[in-house]
Amino acid sequence: MRYLAARIFAGLLCLGSVQAAAQVPPVVVELFTSQGCASCPPADAFLSELAAREDVLVLAFHVDYWDYIGWQDSFGSSENTARQRGYAKSGARKMVYTPQMIINGSDHVVGTRFKDVNDLIAQHRAQVDNGIDIEVTRNQARVQIRAAAAPARTMPMMVQLVRYVPKETVTIEHGENAGQTITYVNIVTEMTQLAVWDSREPLNLDLELLREENAVLLLQYLDFGTIEAAARLK
Numbered sequence: 001m002r003y004l005a006a007r008i009f010a011g012l013l014c015l016g017s018v019q020a021a022a023q024v025p026p027v028v029v030e031l032f033t034s035q036g037c038a039s040c041p042p043a044d045a046f047l048s049e050l051a052a053r054e055d056v057l058v059l060a061f062h063v064d065y066w067d068y069i070g071w072q073d074s075f076g077s078s079e080n081t082a083r084q085r086g087y088a089k090s091g092a093r094k095m096v097y098t099p100q101m102i103i104n105g106s107d108h109v110v111g112t113r114f115k116d117v118n119d120l121i122a123q124h125r126a127q128v129d130n131g132i133d134i135e136v137t138r139n140q141a142r143v144q145i146r147a148a149a150a151p152a153r154t155m156p157m158m159v160q161l162v163r164y165v166p167k168e169t170v171t172i173e174h175g176e177n178a179g180q181t182i183t184y185v186n187i188v189t190e191m192t193q194l195a196v197w198d199s200r201e202p203l204n205l206d207l208e209l210l211r212e213e214n215a216v217l218l219l220q221y222l223d224f225g226t227i228e229a230a231a232r233l234k
Contacts, residue, residue, distance in 0.1 A: 062080055
């Protein structure tokens with residue numbers, strides 16, 4: 001996985017070929033999981049169910065710290081592990097574990113406690129109208145992102161582009177899940193910080209994104225703070 005600085009272009013798109021849609025921010029559910037974790041398959045399956053919901057945006061971050069017990073996760077990366085540890089440090093937690101779900105960057109819960117996860121999603125849905133509006137406009141391989149906050153936030157937010165693989169099935173040959181064939185969804189492959197936005201002025205970014213690429217946008221407070229808004233880039 002690569003965390004790279006993206007090329008950001010200024011300018012407006014040709015109005016004659018624009019398709020635009022203002023999006024109601026979905027609740028973001030991040031699952032920290034591993035192919036080598038015996039407790040993770042039920043959480044992976046539950047994430048697949050959540051992925052079918054329009055009001056929820058799910059992302060699977062495969063960590064690498066279970067690789068030593070007999071199976072190297074084909075999607076695992078040290079960057080994903082660092083993200084999970086960043087959340088732990090931000091929340092004054094000493095340990096990380098799998099499966100763990102982080103809801104909107106703020107609440108954490110064991111990924112197999114399905115009722116608790118659904119309750120947290122419902123709580124965040126009730127607070128979804130937080131005054132941040134995002135509009136995504138696509139023209140061929142160009143995407144324009146506009147956002148505005150009313151009122152402006154007192155802390156800056158990272159504008160993050162997250163690329164992912166929608167679905168992939170893996171047959172696990174060794175380790176704690178040996179012999180299982182598991183389907184994973186929304187597997188994060190790359191995170192790119194596009195900008196740091198202080199929200200006192202509208203955000204206006206223009207970037208290159210191929211049609212075949214799957215990506216989402218996250219607006220998140222610095223230092224693993226809450227995710228204030230998110231949008232799918234279709």
